[in-house]
Amino acid sequence: MSEKKDRGKAAKREKAGDYIPADHKDAKADRSDVTLPSLGFVGMLRWAWRQLTSMRTALMLLLLLAVAAVPGSIWPQRVQDAFAVQTWIDDNPTVGPVLDFFQLFDVYSSVWFSAIYLLLFISLIGCILPRTRKHWQHIRSAPPRTPRRLEKLPEYGALELESKAAGDDADAPDTEQVIEDARRVLKKRGYRTDVREAGSDARGRQVPASIGAEKGYSKEVGNLLFHIALVGVLVFVALGSMFSYRGQKIIMEDEAFVNALVAYDNFYPGTYFDEDQLHPFSITLNDFDRVFDRQSEEYFGQALDFTADVTVQEGTDEEPRQEELSVNDPLTLGGARLFLVGNGYAPVVTVEDSNGDVAFSGPVVTRPEDSVYTSMMVIKAPDAQPEQLGFQGMFLPTSHEVEDGLAVSIDPELGNPQLQLDSYYGDLGLDDGTPQNVYVLDTENLEELNSRSAEAGGIVLEPGQTYELPDGMGSISFDEVIDYMAVDIHYNPGQVGVLVFALTALGGLIMTLFIRRRRAWVTVETTEEGRVLVRYGLLSRGEDFSLRDENIALRSDFEKKWPVRAPEEN
Amino acid sequence: MTFMLTLRPIDEQLAEYSELFMLIAASIYTIAFIAFTIDMVRSSATIRRVEAELATERDRESAMAGVGAAGSGSGGAGTGGSEGGGPESGGGVEPVELVDDEMAYTGTKRPIANVAVALTVVAALAHAFAVITRGIAANRVPWANMFEFLTSAALIVSLVYLVALIRRDLRFLGVFAVGLVVIMMVGATIGFPTPVGHVQPALQNPWIWIHVSLAAIAIGLFALTFAMNILQLIQQRRERAMTAAGRGEDADGEASSRVSRWQFLRLVPSSVALENWAYRINAIGFVFWTMGPLITGAIWAEETWGRYWGWDTKEVWTFVIWVVYAGYLHARATRGWTGNRSAWLSIIGFACIIFNYAVVNVYFPGLHSYAGLPE
Numbered sequence: 001m002s003e004k005k006d007r008g009k010a011a012k013r014e015k016a017g018d019y020i021p022a023d024h025k026d027a028k029a030d031r032s033d034v035t036l037p038s039l040g041f042v043g044m045l046r047w048a049w050r051q052l053t054s055m056r057t058a059l060m061l062l063l064l065l066a067v068a069a070v071p072g073s074i075w076p077q078r079v080q081d082a083f084a085v086q087t088w089i090d091d092n093p094t095v096g097p098v099l100d101f102f103q104l105f106d107v108y109s110s111v112w113f114s115a116i117y118l119l120l121f122i123s124l125i126g127c128i129l130p131r132t133r134k135h136w137q138h139i140r141s142a143p144p145r146t147p148r149r150l151e152k153l154p155e156y157g158a159l160e161l162e163s164k165a166a167g168d169d170a171d172a173p174d175t176e177q178v179i180e181d182a183r184r185v186l187k188k189r190g191y192r193t194d195v196r197e198a199g200s201d202a203r204g205r206q207v208p209a210s211i212g213a214e215k216g217y218s219k220e221v222g223n224l225l226f227h228i229a230l231v232g233v234l235v236f237v238a239l240g241s242m243f244s245y246r247g248q249k250i251i252m253e254d255e256a257f258v259n260a261l262v263a264y265d266n267f268y269p270g271t272y273f274d275e276d277q278l279h280p281f282s283i284t285l286n287d288f289d290r291v292f293d294r295q296s297e298e299y300f301g302q303a304l305d306f307t308a309d310v311t312v313q314e315g316t317d318e319e320p321r322q323e324e325l326s327v328n329d330p331l332t333l334g335g336a337r338l339f340l341v342g343n344g345y346a347p348v349v350t351v352e353d354s355n356g357d358v359a360f361s362g363p364v365v366t367r368p369e370d371s372v373y374t375s376m377m378v379i380k381a382p383d384a385q386p387e388q389l390g391f392q393g394m395f396l397p398t399s400h401e402v403e404d405g406l407a408v409s410i411d412p413e414l415g416n417p418q419l420q421l422d423s424y425y426g427d428l429g430l431d432d433g434t435p436q437n438v439y440v441l442d443t444e445n446l447e448e449l450n451s452r453s454a455e456a457g458g459i460v461l462e463p464g465q466t467y468e469l470p471d472g473m474g475s476i477s478f479d480e481v482i483d484y485m486a487v488d489i490h491y492n493p494g495q496v497g498v499l500v501f502a503l504t505a506l507g508g509l510i511m512t513l514f515i516r517r518r519r520a521w522v523t524v525e526t527t528e529e530g531r532v533l534v535r536y537g538l539l540s541r542g543e544d545f546s547l548r549d550e551n552i553a554l555r556s557d558f559e560k561k562w563p564v565r566a567p568e569e570n
Numbered sequence: 571m572t573f574m575l576t577l578r579p580i581d582e583q584l585a586e587y588s589e590l591f592m593l594i595a596a597s598i599y600t601i602a603f604i605a606f607t608i609d610m611v612r613s614s615a616t617i618r619r620v621e622a623e624l625a626t627e628r629d630r631e632s633a634m635a636g637v638g639a640a641g642s643g644s645g646g647a648g649t650g651g652s653e654g655g656g657p658e659s660g661g662g663v664e665p666v667e668l669v670d671d672e673m674a675y676t677g678t679k680r681p682i683a684n685v686a687v688a689l690t691v692v693a694a695l696a697h698a699f700a701v702i703t704r705g706i707a708a709n710r711v712p713w714a715n716m717f718e719f720l721t722s723a724a725l726i727v728s729l730v731y732l733v734a735l736i737r738r739d740l741r742f743l744g745v746f747a748v749g750l751v752v753i754m755m756v757g758a759t760i761g762f763p764t765p766v767g768h769v770q771p772a773l774q775n776p777w778i779w780i781h782v783s784l785a786a787i788a789i790g791l792f793a794l795t796f797a798m799n800i801l802q803l804i805q806q807r808r809e810r811a812m813t814a815a816g817r818g819e820d821a822d823g824e825a826s827s828r829v830s831r832w833q834f835l836r837l838v839p840s841s842v843a844l845e846n847w848a849y850r851i852n853a854i855g856f857v858f859w860t861m862g863p864l865i866t867g868a869i870w871a872e873e874t875w876g877r878y879w880g881w882d883t884k885e886v887w888t889f890v891i892w893v894v895y896a897g898y899l900h901a902r903a904t905r906g907w908t909g910n911r912s913a914w915l916s917i918i919g920f921a922c923i924i925f926n927y928a929v930v931n932v933y934f935p936g937l938h939s940y941a942g943l944p945e
């Protein structure tokens with residue numbers, strides 16, 4: 001008994017130094033040991049291909065990919081926030097452009113990141129194809145030849161069956177029947193079997209009748225499936241990014257958005273996007289609801305729920321219908337998906353110039369800066385005469401004066417809405433056509449009219465109030481407050497494919513990691529005493545921790561079938 | 571339009587119980603950790619005692635079986651240990667392999683380690699109570715902020731360890747597993763104390779159940795393999811020293827002093843066994859990481875933000891960790907990369923996980939930081 005145990009241990013130790021399943025060790029790893037041969041151009045190419053498709057290269061590329069992905073979490077990325085990237089570059093005028101040159105703000109579309117993953121996938125394909133062919137052949141061929149000495153295998157066992165002829169109590173079936181029984185047992189345990197007749201080998205040595213058996217072919221199938229599915233994921237990611245579109249839009253209360261290129265605030269088309277692809281729909285924001293925590297002391301005023309009550313119309317002839325749009329609960333319109341990603345308040349203001357003409361009138365989008373919706377706002381009135389007017393400041397939903405003149409918002413809901421603005425006149429810089437951020441007032445070429453930081457103070461307005469600007473420059477009135485929501489509109493035809501292949505990969509992964517690939521051989525011969533002797537040996541390909549359990553299970557199956565003689569003492 | 575607030579109010583009373591039990595659990599874990607440490611430090615004494623017991627047993631056997639049988643009598647226990655064959659500290663007693671590759675121990679009674687295990691069980695019960703009541707108090711999953719994620723993940727680490735302990739004798743990992751749990755609990759309490767509250771809209775989604783719990787299970791598994799792979803590296807140095815000492819290549823006595831200094835490692839399985847076990851567990855962990863952070867994370871992101879993958883900082887690190895562990899699985903099939911090198915990859919993988927939660931969550935801005943309101 002202890003001898004057997006030690007043998008198992010020795011086999012395990014042996015394996016530890018060399019885990020490589022036999023087939024891809026010789027197929028792959030050996031090749032990468034090849035030194036540069038002088039085989040001319042074709043030889044060089046072949047050599048390069050072998051290097052690229054070796055396991056070691058795959059490993060290197062994988063590790064490189066991991067390292068290369070990291071910078072994208074350190075510096076802002078244009079795919080997420082182009083504005084943040086610009087700010088970063090502006091703040092770091094020396095380092096910024098250098099990083100930009102090396103595409104560190106576009107890591108995932110950079111030349112070097114793409115090079116790594118493309119090489120990896122070429123290597124992957126170069127690896128899958130021969131392996132698939134090999135495995136296909138393997139599946140169709142018989143289990144391998146019976147080794148001469150089964151006792152050399154990592155797991156081994158022998159059973160001597162009783163025989164009346166040798167003076168035992170019970171009698172065992174004859175060798176042919178035993179072979180058939182053994183084949184059945186193996187079959188039942190999931191092996192594919194191949195029965196070999198007794199005979200003699202090439203050197204004329206006597207060879208007993210035997211069974212060769214193998215199971216776990218689907219382990220390699222799973223592995224191939226996994227790697228192929230990774231290619232599928234990549235392909236659909238690429239397709240998706242070619243034909244997708246993505247845009248952002250701020251929609252005011254009572255405003256209708258029609259899905260057309262001109263209507264978007266920002267639009268990011270895929271490489272092969274065509275305007276005809278835009279799904280025809282329109283959406284109107286009727287009402288916007290915010291729910292804040294009013295119960296908890298610690299979290300008083302924390303946002304709990306946002307819901308937009310909208311009217312949508314798909315196509316041009318379908319009936320308009322009522323829908324609710326909320327966080328986590330997008331609308332699907334045509335093939336496009338519409339997500340609620342933001343919201344805020346839009347004070348409606350009217351600016352009149354010194355002639356009393358309306359220079360600006362309408363809702364102004366404000367940008368909430370904190371959890372109590374202290375919101376930044378900028379108003380530009382380029383039509384004002386004789387000087388253009390500009391305003392910047394804050395909107396406070398529930399204003400509370402903390403010290404003289406200084407007010408803060410203390411609640412996100414509209415308790416005591418207030419505008420706090422500074423005003424400017426001069427050239428807003430809009431006339432030369434350079435695109436401007438609507439949320440930023442460039443005060444460089446402007447003269448300050450009044451300001452909250454100046455002694456005279458700035459503009460403080462509550463709904464319904466009007467403020468006369470100094471020097472007769474005009475007036476500004478705060479009419480009311482409405483809501484707005486920010487939506488992202490996405491169309492990505494590739495994502496179903498990505499999901500399907502990702503799940504396939506997962507299935508393949510589970511198959512490859514948890515299915516065991518094993519070979520078993522059984523030989524049946526007759527001893528000098530006339531008893532039937534059954535020997536069997538087990539071999540696993542690759543990792544197998546429970547080969548011993550398989551041995552035990554097999555043995556007990558055999559013992560149930562035949563009258564097995566108790567092992568002799570000494 | 572009518573709108574119903576579907577969130578149930580916070581149960582403040584239950585929330586207080588939860589916090590109390592969290593503290594109790596943390597304290598008991600700490601005591602368990604100390605017990606595991608004492609067990610580790612006292613292991614030389616344990617080993618000496620066990621060896622003495624085995625020796626007397628052997629003497630008795632050989633006395634009974636007569637002189638001739640003595641050699642074969644010791645074979646059963648001795649073959650594995652004689653592999654090193656070095657001068658053990660046992661003072662004349664032939665070194666015995668105290669633990670085999672399946673982590674079955676030979677005659678080692680370790681009362682203090684048993685106490686430590688029992689304490690860990692009690693702590694885990696209190697801990698589970700704390701986590702569950704917190705969820706009930708808030709009427710949602712109890713892992714929606716850093717405090718909750720750390721305490722829930724710590725519970726998973728501790729449960730994974732205890733479940734693994736049923737299958738195998740992993741007491742040698744106690745110091746590491748329970749130590750990690752203590753660190754997570756203390757980190758949560760000191761670093762991110764957060765009273766029970768509702769969560770912001772983006773987190774009110776059923777995917778949070780699956781996504782976060784799969785991630786936590788993966789982390790629990792990776793935590794175990796992290797400890798195993800570190801022990802593997804240490805164990806291997808000792809094994810090498812033993813071989814060196816055994817071959818008489820130990821001129822300055824350094825190797826044998828290393829062998830005797832690390833007595834605790836005699837209660838730790840061989841580096842090969844550790845490596846094999848770490849692989850099995852890592853394979854399971856990898857599947858969980860693939861399902862959890864990677865796939866369900868992408869599905870949830872699509873539902874909330876409209877894109878399944880946007881290279882947000884947390885997404886970047888989820889990917890990096892996945893690729894590192896894929897690299898680990900590859901390394902074990904690549905010649906020249908088995909053993910220590912792949913162990914290092916597994917260690918690096920876990921270091922990335924710690925970095926992801928301790929640094930990325932806190933310092934790197936991104937959608938997952940849930941800092942505030944829309945732009």
Ligand code: HEM
Nearest residue numbers: 024053054055058120123124127223230512542896899903
């Ligand atoms: C896109 C990059 C790749 C990823 C993410 C990846 C991932 C994995 C994973 C997770 C496994 C473990 C599953 C298993 O053991 O069967 C694995 C195994 C394997 N991979 Fe890859 N792989 C990639 C590329 C490659 C390439 C390029 C090759 C060929 C050179 C390759 C060859 C193999 C082989 C032979 C195995 C089996 C190892 C074993 O039997 O343990 N893989 N791969």
